[in-house]
Amino acid sequence: MAAEKVDRGRIEISRDECKGCQLCITVCPVHVIELDEGLNRQGYRPVRYTGAGCTGCGFCFYACPEPGAITVFRLARSA
Amino acid sequence: MNSPVYEPFLQKPRSFYDTYERKSGIKEVTHYCPGCGHGELHKMIAEAIDEFEIADRTVLISPVGCSVFAYYYFDVGNVQAAHGRAPAVGTGVQRARPHSIVMSYQGDGDLAAIGLNEILQAANRGEKMVVFFVNNAIYGMTGGQMAPTTLPGMTTTTSPGGRKVEDSGAPLRMAELISQLEAPVYVARGALCSAKDISRTRRLVRKAMKVQVEGRGFAFVEVLSACPTGWGMTPPDSYQWIHEKMKPYFPLDVFVDRTDETFTAPAPKEPVPLEKYHEVMRIDSSDQLSFPPAQPLDPKYANPRLKIAGFGGQGVLLLGLGLAQCGMMEGRRVSWLPSYGPEMRGGTAHCHVNISDDEIGSPLVSQPTVLIAMNQPSLEKFESQVAARGLVLLNTSMISKRPDRDDLEVLDVAASEMAQKLGNPRAANMIMLGAYAGYTGMIGEKTIEAALGAIIKKRHLIELNVKAVAEGFALGRAARG
Structure with missing residues (x-):
């Protein structure tokens, strides 16, 4: 029985803190960040996590100019 | 099968504030442009x-x-x-x-x-x-x-044509x-x-x-x-x-x-306590006289915010400095802020003085409780700024009009004429200083005498100024009745 693939990381993006600069998209090595639909409270088109494939590398966190827009999580344990 | 457990790995550093109180609206974002x-x-x-x-x-x-x-x-x-x-x-x-x-x-x-x-x-x-x-x-x-x-x-x-190195x-x-x-x-x-x-x-x-x-x-x-x-x-x-x-x-x-070089960091020093600042700054305070704080004759005169204005040469800056010096010698907190503008000659010069029992937030006096006007343009310029029921000292030798407002308390002092009689019209500022002290009780007469020694550089003028202060003080006290 093949084990279900578990991502090593996960990110949360605060939709209203994002300014849509897309630098996180530029630096993400596994291409799991994309533009979201619509505009946020600031009037920018924010980004979102595609929901799968994050490795928890943290590149997006340091490329993001907003202090609290991105939080990176890493897998503590699975199963 | 349990679902996987994720723990925060990178999140907003603690040394950022939780919210940024710069403007109303969204307080979680910086003012920087996207991608900055x-x-x-x-x-x-x-x-x-x-x-x-x-x-x-x-x-x-x-x-x-x-x-x-x-x-x-x-x-x-x-x-x-x-x-x-x-x-x-x-x-x-x-x-x-x-x-x-x-x-x-x-x-x-x-x-x-x-x-x-x-x-x-x-x-x-x-x-x-x-x-x-x-x-x-x-x-x-x-x-x-x-x-x-x-x-x-x-x-x-x-x-626009590109930076030219030449x-x-x-x-x-x-x-x-x-x-x-x-x-x-x-x-x-x-x-x-x-x-x-x-x-x-x-x-x-x-x-x-x-x-x-x-x-x-x-x-x-x-x-x-x-x-x-x-x-x-x-x-x-x-x-x-x-x-x-x-x-x-x-x-x-x-x-x-050079961080690999042998280096022994000196033991971190503790911050210097406030009372030892004069040692750090190498200020000899042994000759600093101190006086018990004078008590205002009316509570409304306490913690004054003064604006002192006149034309250049009337000694308004020195008058302010004298007031601040006196306040300091009586153990109060003081500030003195001269205002040098691109004024025309003969125009108004002024300074801001705070004398306070509490900490002073800003040396700027935008709403004075006391205005000392040495000439007419000063009265015209600053009358509207004076706080409600504030005190105005008028040098009536140079000001023919009365304040437009009727809520102000006015003390008339013919300072320039009184100074002239003492032999030097330039002592008008010290007559005003004395009058303020005598009328409000905010500063002791003895303190002023001692303060003059600290702020007047030309020794031979001290005697004249002491006399001027005494005349002003007596006038102020008499006006109080």
Whole structure:
């Protein structure tokens, strides 16, 4: 029985803190960040996590100019 | 099967405030444009402050430029410096409070243009501070003008045909320039334009902060940083532009690293207690006289905020200084702020004085409780500013009109004529000082006599001024009845 693939990381993006600069998209090595639909409270088109494939590398966190827009999580344990 | 458990790995550093109280609206975001490099560098610095647990003793010297508002973001001490002067202000902070971690954060207009002297001198003295130099090749805040770091041929609002090296010189390579000095311990340049460069810059920032934690000396980190708005490109394109255009001219390197040299940091000194400042400043206070504080004759005269105005030559600044000196000698908190404007000759000169039992928030007196008007233009100019039911002292020798307002308490003093009778019309200011003291009781007559010795340089004039004060004091007391 093949084990279900578990991502090593996960990110949360605060939709209203994002300014849509897309630098996180530029630096993400596994291409799991994309533009979201619509505009946020600031009037920018924010980004979102595609929901799968994050490795928890943290590149997006340091490329993001907003202090609290991105939080990176890493897998503590699975199963 | 249990679902996988994730734990936070990277999150907003603790040394940022939770919310930024700059403006109403969304208080979780910075004022920076999308893709601005300042935010990235802020995050690295905040992370280092967290790691070394130095938030309580870090003092950020914020500059003039877009990052002027850094104090809304970093939960550390702050002094806002005049344009380019952050290294000079940082020097003062570090020397007065040796235990603090001093951090100057400056842009290229601030550091490499107007503040070039300050940064070079501070670096050359080896001041214990870290300087973060954000190089985005233009003046960002003011709309993208040419800066000392603007690249050859680069178009800006003030170099529409591209920067010409033959006219404007070549761009300044600040890290290289500073690395030529003897004192700096650590000088490096990083860039914010790719995951790899960002990781490297984080290490530079951390190391420069570590130099401070260890008390080693001066550290300088230049950071090539994007200004997508000023450059007129998207943030991803600005990353590319740093990579292709800026890096070749501003090579990334560690230019000086003396952190491996044997070094024994002196034991961190405790902050100097306030009562010992005169020792640090080498002020001999043995001849400072002190007097018990005089009590105002009416509670409304307590904690006065004074504006003193006249024309140049009437000694209004000295009058203010005298009041402040008296207040100080009576153990009160005082401030004296002279106002030098581009006034016409014979126009009004004025000063602001606070005398207070509590701490003084600002030396500026915008709503005086007392106006001392030595000539008519001063009354006309400042009458409207006086607080409700405030006190106005009029030099009636020079003022023929009455105040327009009817809520003001007015004391008439023919100061210039009285001074003339004493033999010197220039003593009118001291007559006014005496009249104020006598009328309000805010200052003791003995204090004024002693204060004159401290503020009047020409010894032979002291006797005349003491007489003038006495006449004014008697007039003020008599008017009280």
